[in-house]
Amino acid sequence: MTVRIGVIGTGAIGRDHARRINQVLSGGSITALSDVNRASAEAVRADIAPDATVFDNGQDLIASPDVDAILVCSWGATHEEYVLAAIAAGKPCFCEKPLATTAEGAKRIVDAEVAHGTRLVQVGFMRRYDEGYVALKKVVDGQIGAPIMVHAAHRNPTVPEAYTTPMAIHDTLIHEIDVFRWLLDDDYVSARVTFPRSCARTHAKLRDPQIVTLVTAKGTVIDTEIFVNCHYGYDIQCEVVGEDGVARLPEPMSIQTRLNATLQNPILTDWKDRFVASYDVELQDFLKAAAQGTASGPTSWDGYMAAVTSDACVAAQEAEGDAIAITYPDRPALYAQG
Amino acid sequence: MTVRIGVIGTGAIGRDHARRINQVLSGGSITALSDVNRASAEAVRADIAPDATVFDNGQDLIASPDVDAILVCSWGATHEEYVLAAIAAGKPCFCEKPLATTAEGAKRIVDAEVAHGTRLVQVGFMRRYDEGYVALKKVVDGQIGAPIMVHAAHRNPTVPEAYTTPMAIHDTLIHEIDVFRWLLDDDYVSARVTFPRSCARTHAKLRDPQIVTLVTAKGTVIDTEIFVNCHYGYDIQCEVVGEDGVARLPEPMSIQTRLNATLQNPILTDWKDRFVASYDVELQDFLKAAAQGTASGPTSWDGYMAAVTSDACVAAQEAEGDAIAITYPDRPALYAQG
């Protein structure tokens, strides 16, 4: 069976996902498109999905009998509305980050999905599908004893002037917030932020770098350096220290050369290159579950927990140096852990 | 357009390719199957390709109007016959190694394809699609100056008793023979084989390890260690030395741990794990070209050149220590290099 996919929001990521569905992955076909900028959707139809219908708006697209499942790739502020509509229609829905722009909004989605009774929503936390993290999780689960500490870094060469201190949480750390919950099978109980002196390359509205310390329910301490003006490259580091040993996220594959008196491997500079392969795996997983009328991968609950934790991290930035407690309701049975 | 694929030979690799076409890749669908053991083809239909027809023989499958393109995955001795039939039918054809069991047979395929006038055949040299080799080629082509030497190793943990000294060429070195022609954009002019003392783990009919030295038309010297009882793992090494520097094939991605007083990365032990991802890329390339009624990737000429070189290497084994000249006709225009 081919899953008929409607894409809401055909900007960079929506267009790229449409290409994936139609040209790379197995089992899906783009049958519907919509965008606030209709010309954008028309262009995707012309270039990638000639058989698709362009809809005036996301709600009509969701309602269409030619759409089995939905990709929500529109502006963040519209995610909640479309995901709720997809749940109401009983259709599987892949939603790019964030699930909603507030914890309350994410909670409304959780409540709606719980009321529906089966999973319909997958949130676009693609790191869980990255080959390196998947291999790391296997080692963490089986070879190094129970985790006690995680040392991580999220480094970006540069950011635009519009990027502010809280965005280091909402746009950047958000990936670590989700992936470490998954990696450790654990939840957060507190957050603390430490600010070294800011680097010379940052600007007035951004304190950079910063170190976020998250403590989990099991007592694991995770310190993550966020440094978005690190200059030298896009670099994601993660070391897990367990009772018996240490495991480390691998560097991306690259060719080692000996040139100009230097043994060298290139470092990526664009985040898109780092996780591009995981988008394929992520969406293939969505297609597979959607063919069964359900969803797998990161849940609405994960999206909600990411929102709750992000809010606490921003509060911790403001409370510079003080720990902020992280609280959340009980996990619904629908999202019971494996 | 979905390319309708017929698979001849549904043993391990044929079955796996059928799964790829139907469950992983985009743009193809298995519509026909055949195998000397009909039950094998029936099983693939049942498990993977319910819409496929099982044919009594490969010739009927090739002739079927429901088949746009063919995968030849049968016993090596039958490859030539099926590939020639596919060419006669004007249908794109992916042929697993070897293209034919003799250089003469491979030459007949080359001649038939040249007579046909456009490319129809892709040979299953999957290493050209391996992420590591692809990245290495890019660096060799652009960063280290013209290549002068290649140091390589092809190590296998163990081989069965049936594996003999010439098989180290035909079944093992065959991959290096092809991939180095592609990597260096060059052809071979001589082969020499040096035998160290054989290892304790080998058996009477296999001298192991051996070192094959190939010299190219441009004067590059390639030494490849073949060691199929190396015991410790499946390990493919390749270092290219150029005018300006050195580049090295990367190790497969793995997780580094610190455990038991050892900093360690696992080494693969099964060759299938090493190149599994490249099979996907290889067949996707085939599907893409087949949709246009042609073929890309490794050519019949490449298959023929591999056969010619293999024969010279086996002669060099017998002439222990002496160099054997490698000769071949001019390259047909159909196979002109990029």
Added chain:
Amino acid sequence: MTVRIGVIGTGAIGRDHARRINQVLSGGSITALSDVNRASAEAVRADIAPDATVFDNGQDLIASPDVDAILVCSWGATHEEYVLAAIAAGKPCFCEKPLATTAEGAKRIVDAEVAHGTRLVQVGFMRRYDEGYVALKKVVDGQIGAPIMVHAAHRNPTVPEAYTTPMAIHDTLIHEIDVFRWLLDDDYVSARVTFPRSCARTHAKLRDPQIVTLVTAKGTVIDTEIFVNCHYGYDIQCEVVGEDGVARLPEPMSIQTRLNATLQNPILTDWKDRFVASYDVELQDFLKAAAQGTASGPTSWDGYMAAVTSDACVAAQEAEGDAIAITYPDRPALYAQG
């Protein structure tokens, strides 16, 4: 000129230093020995320094006209007394860690040396002489821009029952406390300690691991993991993040093998193996300066600053999670930086 050396305290480290002076290094000779256990000193005379005189006590040894310079290797509580006596005698003095068991005691030594007017004391912080740290400092000073963060780890496979939580500072972190001041050419202004859940292998009187966060006057944040029951090996890690890039302390030299499906390098398990070479360099530096009647390397002031910082770190352990300010008087001109 050969510097005539008297060794006070001939236990493990004193005996080893005597061997260095007489058998490895250039320019020194052991002429005097003393130990509370006279038999220990006699044994060193018999085995290593046949020309040495055994003294009844350290004070007599210091006063001897046959002694040009002193090594203080006795029990920590006696260091202050002997170092003060050496200063009073105007003789160069190498003192093993700690310079004194209290910050006040260390300050008395600083004051005595300042009153003397020239340097006479070198404190045994051998990491400053480690080839890896020396190379790291060169890179930190010249290649990665001004430092902003340091991520470090000090891991030990196991500790005895007698090792308590504060000893993780006084006996373990003390090395990082000194070496980071030197590496960064900076001083500390606050300390904070975070405790993850303790590991299963620790005992009642030791919370292990712990993470100590030191902030420097220049705003650099240093987080050091101390994990003395890490089980897998003795492992010293240090990564410095600067404005332009990152530099990392090298792993100790070891042989990489491919064995048993594992690419592996041994990890040390005994701290003595890690820094053994730096003891030679350290004492050679002492001999060279002592021949000129003075001292170089880590100063009394460095010893005092280490004591002040250690006290703050222990207070930070007790104030779990709260930052403790670190204060100290102005640096005397005698100890002016580079």
Added chain:
Amino acid sequence: MTVRIGVIGTGAIGRDHARRINQVLSGGSITALSDVNRASAEAVRADIAPDATVFDNGQDLIASPDVDAILVCSWGATHEEYVLAAIAAGKPCFCEKPLATTAEGAKRIVDAEVAHGTRLVQVGFMRRYDEGYVALKKVVDGQIGAPIMVHAAHRNPTVPEAYTTPMAIHDTLIHEIDVFRWLLDDDYVSARVTFPRSCARTHAKLRDPQIVTLVTAKGTVIDTEIFVNCHYGYDIQCEVVGEDGVARLPEPMSIQTRLNATLQNPILTDWKDRFVASYDVELQDFLKAAAQGTASGPTSWDGYMAAVTSDACVAAQEAEGDAIAITYPDRPALYAQG
């Protein structure tokens, strides 16, 4: 006891060794110097060894009652004469490479030392004292099973116009020739040289690179790439393949940085930096044995075997591609292997 050392030849290496003896190592003192250029010896006396006597010639120096042991660091053509004189005088003698400029000359030294009856000569093959090779030998002897193959490279960034094809053997490969005999505890039975096309940076009298294949008595095959215009750095590589696994010579210690989108370690460019530490260990070993009136380390026999093998390698260059047999008399009992 302090060994009184006379140095014959006070050029770069002789001067450096004099510095080592007087300023770094334990147990020796420079008491005599000579050089064909007397001013050179006077300068070393002035700068490094004020207590030394400058002799008119090496023979007088050897005869002096103030000289216990001799360092022969003069021009290669004079080595044989001075070493024979030292043996005649019954004094331990350290001789820089080559022991003699012909195999016959080296054999005369062997015969003289055998006639003397105890060891007096150490040849300056410093690689045997390199920390990396020492660690490699330990692993080769104990962990990877019996060696079967060695893959090695000796790369130099550039050489002067005066450096010719045979010098790649006599001045460059000579180190591998010795160190692999020691590493494998084996002797050579044949040599073959393969020439790839020469690199663009070489000159008329030098074919570069070249690959020398040595076969040992035990059947181990060693291929060594010599590439003295490799441009990118001074790089010594060595991989030993044994019955059970593979071991590799470590890279020299260096600091890994992340800078400018590159993960990088510096590569040395000057051979002196690569083995500087091993000179200290080598000469300390000489001093220790000389204090006992004998010699240890590389023997006259090793120097002779290096000469015999070098001659065969040069013959193999001339016989391009053909194997040249290597023959030598039985090993005298004085040089029996450990």
